[in-house]
Amino acid sequence: MMRLSYIARRNLASKPLQTALSVILLAFGVGMVSLMMLAERQMTDKFEKNIKDIDLVLGAKGSPLQLILANVYHVDAPTGNISLAEAEKVMKNPYIESGIPLAYGDNYRSFRIVGTEYSYPEHYDASIAEGKLWEDVFEVTLGHVVASKTSLKVGDQFFSSHGLTDETDVHKDKAFTVVGILAKSNSVIDQLILTGVESLWAVHAEDDDLDISAEELYASREITAVLLKKRNPMAILTLPNLLRETNMQVALPAIEINRLNQQFGLGAATLRSIALLIMILSFASIFISVFENMQARRYELALMRTMGATPFTLIKLLLLEGGILSLFGTIFGLIISRIGLFILASEVESKFQYDIGDLGLIAPEVILAIFAILVGLIAAALPAERTLRMDISKTLSNE
Amino acid sequence: MIEVNDLSFSYGGNAAIAFPNFKCNRGEKLLLLGDSGTGKTTLLHLLCGLLRPKSGSMNVAGVDLNSLNDRQLDKFRGRELGIVFQQSHFVQSLTVAENLSLPALMSGTEMSATELKQRTHELLERLGVGHKSDARPNDLSVGEQQRASIARALVHEPSVVFVDEPTSALDDKSTESVIQLLEDETEKAGATLIIVTHDSRLKTRYKDRVELSRLVHNPLNAS
Numbered sequence: 001m002m003r004l005s006y007i008a009r010r011n012l013a014s015k016p017l018q019t020a021l022s023v024i025l026l027a028f029g030v031g032m033v034s035l036m037m038l039a040e041r042q043m044t045d046k047f048e049k050n051i052k053d054i055d056l057v058l059g060a061k062g063s064p065l066q067l068i069l070a071n072v073y074h075v076d077a078p079t080g081n082i083s084l085a086e087a088e089k090v091m092k093n094p095y096i097e098s099g100i101p102l103a104y105g106d107n108y109r110s111f112r113i114v115g116t117e118y119s120y121p122e123h124y125d126a127s128i129a130e131g132k133l134w135e136d137v138f139e140v141t142l143g144h145v146v147a148s149k150t151s152l153k154v155g156d157q158f159f160s161s162h163g164l165t166d167e168t169d170v171h172k173d174k175a176f177t178v179v180g181i182l183a184k185s186n187s188v189i190d191q192l193i194l195t196g197v198e199s200l201w202a203v204h205a206e207d208d209d210l211d212i213s214a215e216e217l218y219a220s221r222e223i224t225a226v227l228l229k230k231r232n233p234m235a236i237l238t239l240p241n242l243l244r245e246t247n248m249q250v251a252l253p254a255i256e257i258n259r260l261n262q263q264f265g266l267g268a269a270t271l272r273s274i275a276l277l278i279m280i281l282s283f284a285s286i287f288i289s290v291f292e293n294m295q296a297r298r299y300e301l302a303l304m305r306t307m308g309a310t311p312f313t314l315i316k317l318l319l320l321e322g323g324i325l326s327l328f329g330t331i332f333g334l335i336i337s338r339i340g341l342f343i344l345a346s347e348v349e350s351k352f353q354y355d356i357g358d359l360g361l362i363a364p365e366v367i368l369a370i371f372a373i374l375v376g377l378i379a380a381a382l383p384a385e386r387t388l389r390m391d392i393s394k395t396l397s398n399e
Numbered sequence: 400m401i402e403v404n405d406l407s408f409s410y411g412g413n414a415a416i417a418f419p420n421f422k423c424n425r426g427e428k429l430l431l432l433g434d435s436g437t438g439k440t441t442l443l444h445l446l447c448g449l450l451r452p453k454s455g456s457m458n459v460a461g462v463d464l465n466s467l468n469d470r471q472l473d474k475f476r477g478r479e480l481g482i483v484f485q486q487s488h489f490v491q492s493l494t495v496a497e498n499l500s501l502p503a504l505m506s507g508t509e510m511s512a513t514e515l516k517q518r519t520h521e522l523l524e525r526l527g528v529g530h531k532s533d534a535r536p537n538d539l540s541v542g543e544q545q546r547a548s549i550a551r552a553l554v555h556e557p558s559v560v561f562v563d564e565p566t567s568a569l570d571d572k573s574t575e576s577v578i579q580l581l582e583d584e585t586e587k588a589g590a591t592l593i594i595v596t597h598d599s600r601l602k603t604r605y606k607d608r609v610e611l612s613r614l615v616h617n618p619l620n621a622s
Contacts, residue, residue, distance in 0.1 A: 003504070007493065014492035300490045306447065308477015308506030310470060393444040396484065 004313070008320035011293065018292070022285040023329045029279030030333025030372050035340040036272055037364045042341075047073070047257055050188045053123065056235065056250045058082070058090055058099070058243075059225035064251035065260060071102055071225040072253050074112055074188055077164060078104070081222040082248050090248070095235035096228055103200045103223040106160040109167065111146045113160050113176070113193040115200035115223075123227075124187040130154055131180030134195050137202050141180040145190040152178050160203060174203050197223060279372065283379045286325050290318055291383035301387060302395040314387040322380020323373065330372045334365065400425050401446065401559065401591060406455035408441055415453050418442055421609045425460075425558070428582060428592040430601055433611030442611065443563055443595045447480055448472040460558040460591075477506025481552030481590070483581075485564040487544035489536035495547050496523065496532040502555040510555065522550040526580065541568075545577065553584055559591045566598045574600060 012019045050072055059067045062079030069076035084101070091099035100123060103115035114120075118133055121141070131154040133141050142152060152158065156178045162169035176195065184190060201221060228250070230236065239250045294301065301314050338359045401423045409415040416438040423429040433439045444450045446457060448464050457464045460479040467475055481502070489498045499519040503510055510518070523529045526546040531539055539547060545565070552560050562581060566574040578594075578601065585592040594601065602608065 007490070010492040010497075011490075297490075299488050303484075303488055303490070304501065304505055305473065306449065306476060306480075306482050307502040308473055310473045313505065393441075393449040396444070396449070397440055 004317050005320055005324075008317055008324055011297070011317075012321055012324060015289075015293065018289050019325065022282060022289045022325045023332060025278060025282035025285050026326060026329025026372065026376065027332035027336055029275055029277075029282050030330050030368065031336030031340065032275030032278065033272065033368055034334055034337035034365050035344075036268060036275065037362060037368065038337055038341050039344060040268065041362055041364075042358060045186075046188075049124075049186060051253045051257065052187075053229055054227045054253050055230040056228040056239065056252060057225055058087060058228055058239075058248060058250050061247055061249045064249065065256045067225065067249065067251045068253045068256040071227065072188070074114075074192065078224045080247070081224055082226075083219070084221040084223050085219055086246060086248060087223060087226050090239065090243070090250075091226060091228070093235065093239070093242075095230060095232040095238060097231035098229045100227040101197060101223050102225045102227065103197045105164070105224070106162055106171070106200065106203060107164050107167070108146075108158050108160050108176070108193060109150055110165045111143075111150065111191060111193050112164060113140065113195060113200070115195055115197035117197070120227075121182060121189055121194060124185050124189050126182045126185040126187070126189055129181050129183035131178070133180055134199070135179070137196065137199050138174065138176050139179045139199070140176045140193050140195040141182060142178055143182050143190040143192045143194070144184040146193055147181040154178050154180060171203050279375075282329060283375050286322055286376050287379040287382060289325065290322050290380040293321065294318060294383050294386065298390070298395050302390065302392045305390070305392045306396070311388045311390070314390075315381070315384045318384035318387065319377055319380050322376050322384070325380075326373045326376020329376065330369045333372070334361070334369065337365075400458065400461055401429070401593065402456075402458040403446075404456045406442075406445065406457060407453045408438070408445060408450060409453045416441060418445075418455075418611065419609055423591055423593065423607065425591055426586070426589055427607065428585070428605065429594070430605035430608035431593060431595045431611060432597070432599070432602065432608050434597055437611040439595045439597065439611060440563065443561055443593075446593070447482055447561060448476050474506065477502060478508065478555070479558045481555070481557035481560040483545075483548050483552045483560070483562040483565060485567065487536075487541070487548040489544070489548070491536055493536075494533050495528065495536060495539065496520075498536060498547070499523070499551050499554045502551060506555060508555050515554070518554055519550075522554055522584075523547070525584070526550050542573070546580070549581060549584065553588055553590070556588055557590055559593060560585050560588075562592070562594045564596050564598070565594060566596065566601065571600065574598070578604065 054072060057067055057071050059071060059078065060080030060082050066076050067079050070078040087101065090096065098119070100116060100120045102120070104112050106113045121133065128141075129144070131141070142150075146152070157175040159170050159172055159175055161167045162171065176199070182189065228235075236252065243249055304314060305311075341359060403418060403422070404420050406418040407415045418438065421429070431439060431442060441450065445452055446459055448467070452465070462475060462479070464472065489495070490501065493501070496519050499522070500515055502508070503515050520529065520532065523532050526549060528539070528543050528546050528550070531543055531547070536544060536547070560581075565577050565581065569577060581592060581594070
C-alpha cells in the first residue's frame with residue numbers, strides 16, 4: 001500500500017525546481033564545510049605525523065618556515081646548503097640528543113632523492129616491503145608512493161636529474177639502482193627516494209675531488225639540513241646564539257607550523273563562514289519550500305483530514321518532505337566534498353607528491369550530517385506546526 | 400443511521416444557526432435542501448465531524464459524534480464517511496488511482512493492498528474513468544474529476560456518503576446521470592446517501608428530504 005514517504009517524494013518531485021534549489025543549496029553548504037573538515041584533518045594528520053619528535057631543524061639561513069617546509073615536509077625548496085663539518089659540531093652539542101642529516105638537490109620524475117642515514121626511515125617507523133635499505137653508493141630504497149607511481153622495481157636502474165622538479169639536466173653517467181621498497185608509512189618518506197649522503201656527493205663529484213686530501217674533502221662536504229632532537233630544552237635557547245655568526249639557523253617546526261596554521265586559519269575561517277552562510281540559506285530555503293508547499297496545498301491537506309488523517313499525520317508528511325530534502329542535500333554535500341578533496345588531492349599530489357586523498361567519513365562529518373538533517377527537520381517543522389491549528393471546515397469552505 | 404436532534408451552531412460570537420431534527424436509516428437516501436445562507440455546508444461539516452455543534456446531538460453511523468474526541472473523530476471520519484465535495488480537489492502530485500488509495504492510507508483501513516488495488520480499478524472502470532487511472536487529476540475533464548471523486552468517496556466502503564452540491568453546474572441530463580450514478584453506487588455499497596444541495600430540480604426525486612431555512616437563535620437565549 002502507498003506510504004506517506006511516497007506521497008512526500010511525489011510532492012517534492014512535483015516541484016522539481018524548488019526541490020532542486022533546496023537540495024543544491026544544502027549540498028554546497030554541507031559540501032564546503034565537509035571539504036574543509038577533511039582537508040584540515042588530513043593536513044593536520046600529515047603535519048603532526050611528519051613533525052613527530054623533530055624539535056629543531058638546522059639548515060642554511062633564510063625563511064625559518066621555508067626551512068621547515070623544505071626539510072620536514074619536502075614541499076618547498078631548501079634555503080641552501082650547510083657545511084657538514086659545521087653541522088656535525090651542532091649535532092655534538094650536549095643539549096642535542098640526536099640528528100638526522102639530509103642532503104638533496106636531485107630528483108627522479110619529481111620525486112626527491114634524499115641522502116640520509118638509516119635513522120631517517122626508523123624515525124617514521126618505516127619497514128621494508130621488498131628488498132633492503134641502501135648500503136653502497138648509488139643504491140636507493142624507494143618510498144611506497146614513489147614505487148607505485150614510477151613502477152620502479154627492485155633491481156631497476158634510473159638516472160637522476162638535477163633540481164627538485166626539473167627533469168632536463170640528467171646525470172647520465174651515474175645510475176642509481178633500486179635495492180628496496182618501503183612499506184606505506186603515511187609519512188613524508190612515502191614520497192622520497194632514500195639513499196646514503198655519499199651517493200648525493202658522488203653524483204656531483206668532480207674529477208678534481210680525487211686530487212685533494214681527505215681533510216679538504218671533508219671540509220668541502222655539504223648537506224642540506226639536519227633534523228634535531230633535543231636532549232635539553234636549553235637547546236632552543238642556546239643554539240640560535242651559537243649560530244649567529246654562521247650561515248646556519250635553527251627553526252622550530254612546532255612554532256613555524258603554528259604560525260602557518262594561523263595564517264591559513266584566517267582564510268579557512270572566512271571559507272567556513274561562507275559555508276555556514278550557505279547552509280543557513282539552504283535551511284531558509286527548506287523552510288520556504290515547506291511553507292510554500294503547505295500554503296499551496298492547504299486544501300489538499302484539509303482534504304486528507306476529511307479522509308481520516310490526524311494533524312500529526314500531516315506534520316509527519318511535511319517533516320518527511322523536509323527530511324528528504326535535508327537528507328539528499330547532506331548526502332550530495334558529502335559527495336561534493338569527496339569530489340572537491342579528490343581534485344585538491346590531485347593538485348597537491350602533482351605539485352608536492354603528497355597524498356591527502358583519504359575519502360573516508362570522519363567523525364566531525366557525522367556530526368555535521370546529523371546537524372544538517374536535524375536543522376532541516378526543524379526548518380520543516382516550523383511551518384508544519386501550523387497544520388495543528390488548521391481549521392478544516394474554513395479551509396474547505398474558502399475554496 | 401443518522402439522527403439529528405436540536406442541533407445548533409455558532410461561528411464565533413455570531414448568532415447561532417438552528418437546524419431541524421431529522422433521521423435517516425442505513426442504506427436510505429436523504430436530500431438536505433436549502434438556499435444559500437441556510438447553513439447547508441455548515442450542517443454537512445457538522446455531520447462529518449469537521450465542526451463541533453453549539454448544542455444538540457448528532458448520531459452518525461450509530462455513533463454519537465459529541466462523545467468522540469478529536470482523534471476519535473479523525474478516525475471515525477476516515478473509516479465511516481465518504482465525502483464528495485463541490486469542488487473536485489485531489490492531491491495533484493499523485494495519479495487518479497493513487498488519490499483513490501488515500502482514504503485507505505489515511506484512515507488505516509484493514510483492506511489489503513491487492514484488495515484496494517482491485518477495488519480502485521473496479522470503481523474507476525464502473526464510473527467510466529478507468530482509462531484515466533494513471534493520469535494526473537489535472538488531466539481529467541471536470542466531469543471525469545467529479546466521477547473520480549465519487550469513486551474516492553466509495554473506495555474504502557464507508558457507511559455514509561455525503562455529497563455537497565453535486566449538480567449545481569450541470570444541465571438536466573448530466574444531473575440525472577450523476578444522481579443515478581451516486582444512487583447506484585451507494586446502493587451497491589449499502590451506504591447511506593446524503594445529498595446537500597440548493598438545486599430544487601432534485602425536489603421531485605426525493606420524498607425524504609429536509610428543507611433548511613434560515614432559523615437563527617438569539618445568541619443570548621440560545622444554549
